[in-house]
Amino acid sequence: MGLSQVYGIAKQTGGAVRIDSKLGKGTTVAVYLPRALSLPVQHKAHEEAVTAAPTGHATILVADDDRDVRELLVSCLDSLGYRVLAVSSGPLAVETIEKNSSIELLMVDIAMPEMNGIEVARVVAAKRPDLPIVYMTGYIGSSELDGVDQQRLMKKPFTVAELTKQVEEALTVGNSTLVSNVVPLRPSTRG
DSSP states (O other), rough: HHHHHHHHHHHHHHHHEEEEEEEETEEEEEOOOOOOOOOOOOEEEEEEEEHHHHOOOOOOEEEESSSHHHHHHHHHHHHHHOOOEEEEEEHHHHHHHHHHHTTEEEESOOOOOOSSHHHHHHHHHHHHHHOOOEEEESSOOGGTTTOOOGGGEEEOOOOHHHHHHHHHHHHTTTEEEETTTOOOOOOOOOO
C-alpha cells in the first residue's frame, strides 16, 4: 500500500499521518486513527448480506495497480463463486476485455498510472457499452469523479457485504432482466 493510500484512508476515517525523516537514520511513518467510543453495532441487514452472499458464476475483471487490493478483491470474489481475472493497469484492462468477451463486469480503480479508471471506462464503453463497470477509489475528492456513476462507486476501504451488494447490483441489468447466470437474493422493488 502506497503512502498516498495510507494518507487517504487515515483522512477518510478522521485520522492523520505524521512522517519523521532523519538523514542516515531513516523514516518513521505514524498513522493515527480515531478510537471507537463504542462497540460496533451489528445491523440485521449487514448480517443478512454477509450470510446470504450470492454464489455467482459471472466472470469479473479486477483492474487495480495496488497488488494488495487486487489480491484481496480476487480472494473475496473467488470465495463468492465468481470467476475472476485481475490486471495491474488500465491498458492491460482494455486489452483483456478486447480479448475476452466472457467478462461480465469490470471493477476498476480510478487512480492508476498510465491510464486511470475513468479513461479505461471510456475506452471500454465505446467497445462494450453493455458491460457494467464498478469504480473503486481511496480518495474523497470529487474533482476526479466527474462523470462517474455514484451508485457504481465503492470507496476504499469497503466491506465484503458492500462488495457483494455492489457486484450483485452491477450484474443485474434493468428492472428484472438479469445477466444469464445471476439470480438476485431478493425480488426487485423497482417499478
